Amino acid sequence: MRVLRRALLAASVGAAVAAVLRLRGSGGVPPRQGSWRQLSGPDFR
Amino acid sequence: MVSLPDKEAGANSADRIFADVTTVAVIGAGVVGRGVARQLAASGVVDRLILGSRRPERLRGFVRQLIGVDVEVIAPGPLPSVDVTVLAQPTGGHAELADEALGNGSHVVSVSDSIKDVEALLDLDAAATKADRSIIIGASFSPGLSCLLARHAGSRFERVEEVHVARMGTGGPACQRQLHRARTKEAIDWRDGNWRKRPGGTGRELVWFPDPLGARDCYRAALPDALLLSRNFPEADRITAKVAATRRDRFSAWLPMLRSPHNDGGPGAIRIEVRGMRDGIQATDVIGAIDHPSAVAGAIAAIAAEWSLLGALPSGGWSLGMLDDPVPWLLELEERGIKAAVYQGISTS
Numbered sequence: 330m331r332v333l334r335r336a337l338l339a340a341s342v343g344a345a346v347a348a349v350l351r352l353r354g355s356g357g358v359p360p361r362q363g364s365w366r367q368l369s370g371p372d373f374r
Numbered sequence: 375m376v377s378l379p380d381k382e383a384g385a386n387s388a389d390r391i392f393a394d395v396t397t398v399a400v401i402g403a404g405v406v407g408r409g410v411a412r413q414l415a416a417s418g419v420v421d422r423l424i425l426g427s428r429r430p431e432r433l434r435g436f437v438r439q440l441i442g443v444d445v446e447v448i449a450p451g452p453l454p455s456v457d458v459t460v461l462a463q464p465t466g467g468h469a470e471l472a473d474e475a476l477g478n479g480s481h482v483v484s485v486s487d488s489i490k491d492v493e494a495l496l497d498l499d500a501a502a503t504k505a506d507r508s509i510i511i512g513a514s515f516s517p518g519l520s521c522l523l524a525r526h527a528g529s530r531f532e533r534v535e536e537v538h539v540a541r542m543g544t545g546g547p548a549c550q551r552q553l554h555r556a557r558t559k560e561a562i563d564w565r566d567g568n569w570r571k572r573p574g575g576t577g578r579e580l581v582w583f584p585d586p587l588g589a590r591d592c593y594r595a596a597l598p599d600a601l602l603l604s605r606n607f608p609e610a611d612r613i614t615a616k617v618a619a620t621r622r623d624r625f626s627a628w629l630p631m632l633r634s635p636h637n638d639g640g641p642g643a644i645r646i647e648v649r650g651m652r653d654g655i656q657a658t659d660v661i662g663a664i665d666h667p668s669a670v671a672g673a674i675a676a677i678a679a680e681w682s683l684l685g686a687l688p689s690g691g692w693s694l695g696m697l698d699d700p701v702p703w704l705l706e707l708e709e710r711g712i713k714a715a716v717y718q719g720i721s722t723s
Contacts, residue, residue, distance in 0.1 A: 363719015365584045373701045
């Protein structure tokens with residue numbers, strides 16, 4: 330029983346840590362518009 | 375810092391005086407080294423190529439592909455006396471070899487992306503200047519093309535405040551092993567005039583590379599781009615470099631490589647974001663490129679070697695980010711099929 334309680338405690342602590350990391354992680358804001366345009370000779374001058 | 379190469383006078387082999395035999399040594403015959411050798415053989419400015427390899431017997435088939443130049447294959451040992459030495463071997467020991475090559479009166483081109491190598495090569499600046507020879511540091515994909523693009527984008531600003539480099543993809547197996555090591559080593563960020571060491575693998579950022587590679591999570595790693603770019607943008611508040619990584623990359627970064635690296639880790643991409651003041655307002659430019667890193671590294675190192683032969687490059691130890699004018703390099707790369715792209719749609723405020 331004690332082993333089961335410890336396992337449950339470890340799993341819940343792990344889940345809590347994972348949830349915090351997941352929620353606090355910052356992935357940046359993707360651009361909403363725009364596109365890539367290839368540069369050629371005249372663009373460099 | 376760098377004058378334009380005088381193509382009218384010397385780029386064509388028919389125009390050159392054939393009294394001297396121009397010789398280039400390419401040390402390291404991996405994916406990048408072979409790319410450099412192919413480009414130099416096709417350039418028409420090199421008469422003789424010396425290829426350095428740990429296993430010379432494996433190069434017989436490759437040597438037969440190099441037409442129009444005399445080719446000699448050598449095993450590890452003292453460096454030969456040549457006009458230009460291209461160091462395309464795995465990272466580590468590039469500065470020692472560069473020092474030896476300088477002693478032989480040779481220009482040096484290094485493709486190393488190791489911070490330790492880059493720092494040691496920068497320390498050879500005085501010796502190279504005294505010998506009237508050039509050491510071109512980080513002549514590859516990143517650093518290399520990344521520095522050229524950052525320099526070009528930065529020239530459009532009155533004041534550059536931030537430069538952020540991100541890359542994905544690798545060259546050959548040695549490049550993949552180096553990146554594997556770099557993921558767990560300390561990264562160096564330029565912050566308000568000082569170096570700040572940050573743990574590798576931190577600082578997740580979603581970066582949008584040129585299509586079709588698209589968005590990838592990028593993290594800090596021991597990359598030398600900031601070290602080289604800080605010389606050109608000393609007034610910048612922040613200069614950072616990150617590399618794309620998957621969850622598996624991050625999980626296995628602390629372990630030995632779990633499988634043999636690919637023969638070529640491309641395609642890859644670089645994206646440089648430059649922020650600063652232009653026309654009195656805050657502006658952001660994003661410039662990038664997509665290509666096989668090994669092909670780009672081969673082209674840039676070959677251009678550096680060719681232009682060193684033509685006497686078009688200054689003496690001393692420098693990187694492509696320290697150029698006064700990166701445009702000739704970008705135009706030459708475009709001629710060789712390596713094109714940059716700019717992201718349009720970034721707002722200014």
